[in-house]
Amino acid sequence: MKLKIALLAGDGIGPEVTQEAVNVLNAVAASGGHTFEYVPLLIGGAAIDAHGTPLPDETLQATLACDAALLGAVGDNKFNKLAPSERPEAGLLKIRSELGGFANLRPAVAYKALADNSPLRPEITEGADIMFVRELLGGLYFGQPRQWDKQTGRAHNTMVYTQEEVERVARIAFDIAAKRPKRKLTSVDKANVLECSQMWRFVVDQVAKDYPTVTVEHQLVDSMAIHLMNRPRDFDVVLTENLFGDILSDESGVITGSLGMLPSATLGGKVNLYEPVHGSAPDIAGQGKANPIGAILTAAMVLRFSANLEREAKIIEDAVVKVLEAGYRTSDIARGDIAGQTKVSTMEMGRLVLDRVEAELGVAAS
């Protein structure tokens, strides 16, 4: 297997966690016959600093010429006063839209080893395993018109969806649900207030007719936020529009023990885009405190969806579980009051996972 991967490390903790993801990918390459070529490219604040724009054309063109894109995170407080169109985040939104992936898969799995890290009681989270399918190219983040008119003191954004946009992401979510043991799909909307959501619900019900084995329910986003905390095990595939999915998937970090645990893959476009769910975390950047597991599990998704290496993806996921079971914790998932835990840095956590991946694959330690 040959894979050319655009490496969009970005800002803050982005480069720190991406390096750990690359290390495990390299172990898989070394395990036999695979070549992963990386193309390091600037995006976000790093690209603004170097080229005055958050997505240089060179980055976009080079990414389009790759088989997959692995992104860390973008954003830095020093750009907070810029207009949305000039900020690092605009570079991420633009590359998402140019790559064309519309189905953002964000799995949230409550690992037993981290049961005491969630503020939710272990009996609430135990066994929770949710696959969020977030629509990534529509809704408020992309809708036109949008403006802040400082003269009139009025600002507006536009939520817009077409039936086709809803249908294509709904089909991906139903396909996934049909293959999972629970075969349940929860569609999230705000159909009691928004026309976009009423159409969303109508289209989901239409698509559901093609998936008779999948149980479908609709939840309003506000009460969904509390159901997710009260009874996370009741959910299986959760289908949402762009903004609601952004919020609810971050919220699911409470179920898993940390936002730093969450990976994602965006499918359906010209080039699949892989990124952990978290942002650039400027509060901990450069201190070796970032949890690289979200990025490492994102690397597993690269192998699963862009390289068809399911066994190797599983080896990485199992290695993460084993390291957690052995008690190793980055600071976001460390609890000083629990015996048997060893606090480790970003690089140490990456190394611990890598050691197990290399051992499992029979690769000499790098």
Ligand SMILES: NC(=O)C1=CN([C@@H]2O[C@H](COP(=O)(O)OP(=O)(O)OC[C@H]3O[C@@H](n4cnc5c(N)ncnc54)[C@H](O)[C@@H]3O)[C@@H](O)[C@H]2O)C=CC1
């Ligand atoms: N995909 C992306 O590139 C995203 C970028 N952002 C940007 O990131 C910047 C910071 O945004 P925030 O709202 O603070 O969200 P954030 O996700 O960066 O951080 C939220 C909190 O979680 C912690 N955290 C996040 N990832 C972690 C990890 N891997 N290990 C340990 N702790 C972790 C942070 O320290 C912080 O306390 C902003 O500029 C924002 O726009 C936010 C979300 C996604």
Ligand SMILES: CC(C)CC(=O)C(=O)O
């Ligand atoms: C453009 C991003 C900063 C939005 C976000 O938080 C995300 O996609 O998770």
Ligand SMILES: [Mg+2]
């Ligand atoms: Mg987000």
